[in-house]
Amino acid sequence: MAKKLKIYFICGAGLGSSLACQMTAEDVLNKHNLDESLDHEAISSTPGLRTDIIVSAENFKPQFEKFDLDPDIRFVFLHNIVDQKEIEEKLVPVIKELE
Structure with a gap:
């Protein structure tokens, strides 16, 4: 069994x-039978994170670019952070690629 991917969901606070x-x-991952390790955190905590994927709103993209982050971290930026269809289209393929 592959190790669970660590996925952080990041917002301002x-x-x-x-x-x-x-x-x-x-909900989306359960539908695809994907069992990953999910957590959420403030953007200010991002520089210390050890994670495989960061999911955040598009408006935070410029802030992430200012951080010196692990180049292996994959980013998924969402226009609507609670849109299941968008999460399915953007996050699921990244998970499948990394598994």
Whole structure:
């Protein structure tokens, strides 16, 4: 069995929208029988994260570019963080590629 991928959902404060996005993504992943390790965090905590994938809203993209992050981390930027269809189209292929 492959190790679970670590996926972080990032928003400004690490509370509201990242948790909503994580819960929506859980539903999508369950539908695809993907059992990964999901967590959520504030953008200010990003530089210390050890993770495979970061999922966040498109408006945070410029902030991530300022951080010196592990080049292996894959980013998934969403226009609508609680849109199951968008999460399915953008996140699921990245997970399948990394597994």
